[in-house]
Amino acid sequence: MARIKILKCEHFDDNLALPTYETKDAAGADIRACLPSRDSLVIEPGARILIPTGLKFEIEPGFEVQVRPRSGLSLKTQLLVVNSPGTIDADYRGEVNIIMGNFGNEKHIIKHGERVAQIVMAPIHQATFEVTDELSQTERGEGGFGSTGLK
Numbered sequence: 001m002a003r004i005k006i007l008k009c010e011h012f013d014d015n016l017a018l019p020t021y022e023t024k025d026a027a028g029a030d031i032r033a034c035l036p037s038r039d040s041l042v043i044e045p046g047a048r049i050l051i052p053t054g055l056k057f058e059i060e061p062g063f064e065v066q067v068r069p070r071s072g073l074s075l076k077t078q079l080l081v082v083n084s085p086g087t088i089d090a091d092y093r094g095e096v097n098i099i100m101g102n103f104g105n106e107k108h109i110i111k112h113g114e115r116v117a118q119i120v121m122a123p124i125h126q127a128t129f130e131v132t133d134e135l136s137q138t139e140r141g142e143g144g145f146g147s148t149g150l151k
Contacts, residue, residue, distance in 0.1 A: 002121055004065065005058035009095050011036040012054035016113050019055075028068060028118030031055075031096070035112040042109055043102040048082055050097040051116050059090040059121075066120045067098060073116070078104025081117050088119075 006018060012034055019029035034054030035041060043049055059065055067086035073079055082101040098117045102108050110116060140147075 002060050002063050004060075004121065007056040007058070009034075009052075009054045009056060011052070013038065013112070016054070019119055028120045030070065030115040030118050031067075031098070033098075033110050033112060033114050033116045035110075038112045040109050040111045042107050043079065043100060044107050045102055045105050048099060048101040051100050051110060053096045053098065055096050056093055057088060057096060058093070059088065061090050062123060063090055064088060064122055064124050066122055067096075068118050068120060070115060070118055077108055078102055078106075079108055085120070090124075 008014075016032050016034055019031045021029050031053055033041070033051045035052065041049060041051065057065060065088040067081060067084070067088065069079075069081040069084055080101050080103055082099045086099060088096060096119075100110070100116065
């Protein structure tokens with residue numbers, strides 16, 4: 001099992017849980033907002049903000065941590081994790097922040113300690129890039145963006 005080392009930032013609230021898998025077979029661990037003010041953040045309509053978590057990760061080489069939306073939050077509000085899935089690289093050592101956007105018409109409040117996203121550990125494979133004069137042919141060819149239809 002891969003391991004993530006966690007360093008708590010100076011402003012981390014020890015009353016908050018570390019990322020947690022809420023069910024036995026959950027793929028994603030919920031991560032919480034850790035606001036230095038211990039208060040709340042307002043996300044205005046159309047705005048994007050960084051939500052601090054108070055945590056720094058050391059991820060094993062060969063892995064990434066993907067930041068994804070929590071499905072309930074996305075269904076019940078107009079909030080979205082903007083760069084979903086976001087990638088936390090194995091060599092990044094700064095605080096993990098969640099890029100959240102409000103795509104609704106009303107402001108939304110994020111409270112200190114609220115579960116705002118989920119993180120999923122995933123293996124990565126770096127590619128070798130090779131320039132060529134031609135690509136092999138496939139049945140699909142250059143068709144994309146809905147070219148295969150709806151049914």
